[in-house]
Amino acid sequence: MTQTEKILTQAEDIARRTFENPSQRTVMQLFARLCDEQDMRAVEVEEHASPLH
Secondary structure, X not given: OOHHHHHHHHHHHHHHHHOOOOOHHHHHHHHHHHHHHXXXXXXXXXXXXXXXX
């Protein structure tokens, strides 16, 4: 399973736990948010790993 599929599955799980009948739009909004959060974490890790000049 790709990382994208894992994030989409996670978004679907969150939507189903949070909303009675989540729409596809809701799932995709959650998916986008999860992707953004993952990207922000990756940037933070990069910033901490790079040497200071």
